[in-house]
Amino acid sequence: MTRSFAAALRRANRLMRPAKLGKTGRSIQKTMTGLMVKSAMAALTPKPAKTPKAAVPKAGRSLGVVLKQLRAAQSLMPGAAGQTVAPRIPKGAQYLARVHRSAAGSRSYKLYLPASQPKRPKGLILMLHGCNQTPDDFALGTHMNAMAEKHGLAIAYPAQGRPDNPVSCWNWFKPGNQGRGAGEPAILASLTRKLMKDLGLSRDAVFVAGLSAGGAMAAILADVYPDVFSAAGIHSGLARGAARDARSAVAAMRRGGAPEGGAVPPVIPRARPVRRIVFQGDADSTVHPSNAAMIVAAAVGPDATPGKISKRSVRGRGYARRDFAGPDGGVLLELWMLEGAGHAWSGGRAAGSYTDSKGPDATAQMIRFFLQKPA
Numbered sequence: 001m002t003r004s005f006a007a008a009l010r011r012a013n014r015l016m017r018p019a020k021l022g023k024t025g026r027s028i029q030k031t032m033t034g035l036m037v038k039s040a041m042a043a044l045t046p047k048p049a050k051t052p053k054a055a056v057p058k059a060g061r062s063l064g065v066v067l068k069q070l071r072a073a074q075s076l077m078p079g080a081a082g083q084t085v086a087p088r089i090p091k092g093a094q095y096l097a098r099v100h101r102s103a104a105g106s107r108s109y110k111l112y113l114p115a116s117q118p119k120r121p122k123g124l125i126l127m128l129h130g131c132n133q134t135p136d137d138f139a140l141g142t143h144m145n146a147m148a149e150k151h152g153l154a155i156a157y158p159a160q161g162r163p164d165n166p167v168s169c170w171n172w173f174k175p176g177n178q179g180r181g182a183g184e185p186a187i188l189a190s191l192t193r194k195l196m197k198d199l200g201l202s203r204d205a206v207f208v209a210g211l212s213a214g215g216a217m218a219a220i221l222a223d224v225y226p227d228v229f230s231a232a233g234i235h236s237g238l239a240r241g242a243a244r245d246a247r248s249a250v251a252a253m254r255r256g257g258a259p260e261g262g263a264v265p266p267v268i269p270r271a272r273p274v275r276r277i278v279f280q281g282d283a284d285s286t287v288h289p290s291n292a293a294m295i296v297a298a299a300v301g302p303d304a305t306p307g308k309i310s311k312r313s314v315r316g317r318g319y320a321r322r323d324f325a326g327p328d329g330g331v332l333l334e335l336w337m338l339e340g341a342g343h344a345w346s347g348g349r350a351a352g353s354y355t356d357s358k359g360p361d362a363t364a365q366m367i368r369f370f371l372q373k374p375a
Contacts, residue, residue: 085351087139090115090149100158100194104186107164110135110157111195112145117152123205123371124154126192126221126229128214131169133353135159138211141345141352142363151367156195158188172216173249178240180224184217189225196228203272207370209233211345211354212287216242219295222274231275233366236287236343239294256290259298273301273326277334277369279362281341292335300324300333317341317359330374336360 089095092115099108114121125148129138135157139145148155160168170177170184177183188208196206208229210218215237222232223240242257243249251257276299280292307323318339326332338346338359346362348355 085140086136087145087351089145092118093145093149094118095145100187100191102187102190104182104190105184107187107191108159108161109191110139110159112139112148112155112157114149114152114154116149117154121154121199121201122152123207124156124192124195124199124201125367125370126188126206126208127155127157128170128188128208128210128217129157129160129168130210130212130214130354131165131167133168133211133214137352138214139352141348141355142211143349144363147363147367151371153367154195154199156191158191160184169213170210170217172213172220172238172240173243173245173252175244177217178220178224185220185224188217188221189228192225192228203228204230207231207233207366209235209366210237211235212237212343216240219276219299222276222299226272226274229274230272231277231370233277233279233362233369234295235279235345235362236281236284237278237295238287238291239298241298242291242294252291253287256288256294258294273332275330275332275369275374277336277366279336279338279346279365281338281343281346281356283340284343286343289337292337296324296333296335301326303327304332314360315347315358317346317356319360328374331372334365334369336362336365 087095089112094111094113096111096113097108098111099106125144127135127138127142127144129135133141139155139157144155147153160170162168164184165171172178174183177185179185192206192208196202206229208218208221209232210216212235215234216239218232219234219237220240222229222234238252238257239259241259242252248257276295278292278295280287280289282289304324304326307325310321312319312321320337320339322335323331324333324335336346341356341359344354344356345352346356346359347364348357348362350357
C-alpha cells in the first residue's frame with residue numbers, strides 16, 4: 001500500500017508540470033494520448049501548491065491516526081455549524097421529505113416538484129451535498145429549486161446522515177462505493193430509477209450533480225451508471241478511484257489523486273457517453289485543483305478534441321473554460337477553472353454553507369449544460 005500511495009502522489013505531482021503531461025496522461029489512462037492531456041490541461045491547471053509535510057500522513061502510522069486526519073480533512077469540506085432553515089417554496093410547488101429503501105440500503109431525501117410542472121417535470125437532477133451539509137442547506141446555497149422552477153425540473157436531495165459517515169460525507173474513498181451494484185452508488189441509482197418511473201422520465205432527462213464529497217460521488221455515478229444518468233456536474237470533486245482508503249483520501253484531497261489503473265472496478269461499456277461539466281477553484285485548499293485534471297483525463301477518452309480556452313470574468317471572478325468534443329462533434333465535457341476561488345459553490349447564495357457569490361453561476365451553467373441537446 002505504501003508503494004501505491006507514493007506512486008499516486010508522484011503521478012499527481014507530475015501532472016502539474018506541463019512538460020510531462022503526456023506521459024502522466026498515459027499512466028492515468030493507458031488508452032489516452034499524451035497530446036490530448038497536454039492540450040487539455042497545460043493552460044488550465046495551476047502550479048502545485050506547497051503543502052506542509054504534516055498534511056500528508058507518513059507510512060507506518062496507525063489506522064487510528066489516519067482516520068483522525070481524514071476526519072480533520074473532511075471537517076474542512078463544506079459545512080457550517082447550526083441549524084439550516086428550510087428553503088421557501090413557491091405556491092403550487094412541493095418540497096417533500098421521503099425515505100427510499102433498496103436492497104443496498106436506505107436513505108432519506110427531499111424532493112422538489114416545481115409548480116410549473118407539478119405532475120410531469122421535464123427532467124430530474126440528483127443533487128449530492130458535501131460533508132456536514134444537509135439537503136436543505138445544499139438547496140439554499142445552490143438556489144437549485146429556483147432554477148428548477150424556471151425550467152420545470154424535479155430535484156432530489158439525498159441525505160448522508162451521521163450513522164453513514166461521522167461528518168455526513170458520501171464515502172467516495174471506499175472501494176465498496178466505487179463500483180456498480182453495491183454500496184452508496186447502488187442506493188442512489190435505485191432512488192433515481194424509482195423517481196424516473198414515478199415521473200415518467202427517460203435517461204436523457206436525468207442528471208446528477210454534487211459538491212466536494214458529493215462531487216466525487218457524482219463522478220462515480222457517471223462512471224458506473226451511464227445507463228441511468230446522461231450528464232453530470234462535478235464541483236470541487238475527485239475522480240473515481242482517486243483514493244482507496246482513509247490514508248489515500250487525505251493525500252488525494254491535499255495533493256491530488258490519480259486513479260490507480262486497474263485498481264478500480266471496471267466500467268460497463270458506454271453505449272452513450274455521460275457528458276460532464278466540471279468546476280474547480282484554483283485556490284482550493286481543501287480539494288487540490290489538480291483533481292480537476294484527473295477527472296478530465298478519466299472522462300474524455302483518447303478521441304476527445306479539446307477546444308480553445310476562453311477566459312472571461314463574471315461578478316469579479318475570472319475564469320478559464322475549455323470544451324472537449326467527442327468523435328461526433330458534440331461537447332463531451334466542459335472544464336471551468338475559477339481564478340482565486342476556494343472550496344465553495346460558484347455563484348451560490350449566502351443562505352447556504354460554502355458558497356461563493358462571485359464568479360459564474362455554477363447552478364445555471366450546469367442546467368444549461370444538462371438541457372442542451374448533444375450534437
